[in-house]
Amino acid sequence: MDAEATGAERARFGDRLRYWRTVAGLTQAQLGKLLGYHHSYLCKVERGQRWPPGSLPRRADDLLATGGELDALWWAIGHDPSPGPLPAPGPDPPGTSGRGHRFPSLGITCPLHGLAGCSATVDPATVRRPATRIDPAAVHTYTALLATYTRSNLKDTSTGTGARVEESLHAMTRAVRAGGRYTGALLALCAHYAQLAGWLRVERGQYGLGMAWLHRGLDWARAGGNVVASCEILGLMSTVARLEGDPRRALDYARAAGAAGSRHRWPAVWSALLEARAHALLGDGRAFDHHLRHARVLLDRTGDLDRIHAPWLHGAEGLAFVDAFASGGLRDLAAGGGDRRLAVRAADAARSALAFYLPARMRPSHVLLVLRLADTYACARDPEAAVATATGVLRAVATARETLVHRELAGLRARLHHDWADTAGVRDFDQRLRARSGPAVR
Numbered sequence: 001m002d003a004e005a006t007g008a009e010r011a012r013f014g015d016r017l018r019y020w021r022t023v024a025g026l027t028q029a030q031l032g033k034l035l036g037y038h039h040s041y042l043c044k045v046e047r048g049q050r051w052p053p054g055s056l057p058r059r060a061d062d063l064l065a066t067g068g069e070l071d072a073l074w075w076a077i078g079h080d081p082s083p084g085p086l087p088a089p090g091p092d093p094p095g096t097s098g099r100g101h102r103f104p105s106l107g108i109t110c111p112l113h114g115l116a117g118c119s120a121t122v123d124p125a126t127v128r129r130p131a132t133r134i135d136p137a138a139v140h141t142y143t144a145l146l147a148t149y150t151r152s153n154l155k156d157t158s159t160g161t162g163a164r165v166e167e168s169l170h171a172m173t174r175a176v177r178a179g180g181r182y183t184g185a186l187l188a189l190c191a192h193y194a195q196l197a198g199w200l201r202v203e204r205g206q207y208g209l210g211m212a213w214l215h216r217g218l219d220w221a222r223a224g225g226n227v228v229a230s231c232e233i234l235g236l237m238s239t240v241a242r243l244e245g246d247p248r249r250a251l252d253y254a255r256a257a258g259a260a261g262s263r264h265r266w267p268a269v270w271s272a273l274l275e276a277r278a279h280a281l282l283g284d285g286r287a288f289d290h291h292l293r294h295a296r297v298l299l300d301r302t303g304d305l306d307r308i309h310a311p312w313l314h315g316a317e318g319l320a321f322v323d324a325f326a327s328g329g330l331r332d333l334a335a336g337g338g339d340r341r342l343a344v345r346a347a348d349a350a351r352s353a354l355a356f357y358l359p360a361r362m363r364p365s366h367v368l369l370v371l372r373l374a375d376t377y378a379c380a381r382d383p384e385a386a387v388a389t390a391t392g393v394l395r396a397v398a399t400a401r402e403t404l405v406h407r408e409l410a411g412l413r414a415r416l417h418h419d420w421a422d423t424a425g426v427r428d429f430d431q432r433l434r435a436r437s438g439p440a441v442r
Helices: 007-023 028-035 039-046 055-064 069-078 124-128 136-155 161-178 183-203 207-223 227-243 247-260 266-281 285-300 304-309 315-337 340-356 363-379 383-391 394-399 403-420 424-437
Strands: 100-103 118-121
Touching (some): 007 039, 028 055, 100 136, 118 136, 124 136, 136 363, 183 227, 207 227, 227 266, 285 315, 315 363, 363 383, 363 394, 363 403, 383 394, 383 403, 383 424, 394 403, 394 424, 403 424
Antiparallel strands (some): 100 118
């Protein structure tokens, strides 16, 4: 156990405490009184100047209705990230045991062979035994396992992938502390695992825990000189900031992502898209269009190395990725300014993204984009098209565990209810949704 968290980690905890206090509409003095602490002490905690006792985050979770985030974050930061033996493993995601991969694959390169490539297979015995030492076979196993979990998450996030990713990450951190010849290779993998673990937390609405993993992954990426992971993680941090309604911080992370990979071309595309989305949230349509055009120009200039590191920006998938970003930004601008022309553009971009790729095998992304298309119709004052589009994915929405999907649905329903709550189509849509999802839907 670490006696104290580092300054950066204390600041991250303080940021989340401040966020939830602000959401609850409380001042530091009001929350301090409820918790039994002077407001000056709470101020120091929020600034990262003091590390609180374990009772404070538990009580704050109850008072602020955080769902346990602060207590979990306190333990994740203030304690060894992998105490004791691994938990008893649950069912493996489909295709885990014995699964082979040829690298580079899915933007993942083997840390032992790099761009030269290799084949690697998941060895279940390596995964299940305590990782006290590391050898090339173990590096290959954890590389193949990362590819398996990444592919599993693209298809479906309801297979317990998050828990398995974090279990593997805990095992690898123990091996890193043990040291040895292959510590650097394992450190490179740790950065990618933390990136995936963080995003899986974000997909479930656990932004604070997600950011904690992303920050740790960024530290590992920088320590190991892993430029690819650094760029991707900073980009995800920008996305989380935007999801939390902080476009200024989203811009800072987006620019940092581009700067971290200045020797490559794909990070410039990634950075421009993220900046475009942040500017849309700020209501700056001119800056949004500028960065979106810049991203499209840069996309045409990417080369073979960019395709290896960021295959999601290559070919039809790359075009769809850009159109998906465009649809989200245009929808945000239309919703903020009431401009029907922007909503029509957003719908065109969403349809283009769905046509280019996002097939049913990538179910979470497909469902989210269909709901976004429906929302663009609502912004364009076409509730019938919005309802008809969203109805097609109601079954998938009802079983989805991703908070991002339900966030998209909530935005659509709020827009429909604001202007058309009494229409037959919207009432019928709500009844169908309740029938699929149960009483949790109001």
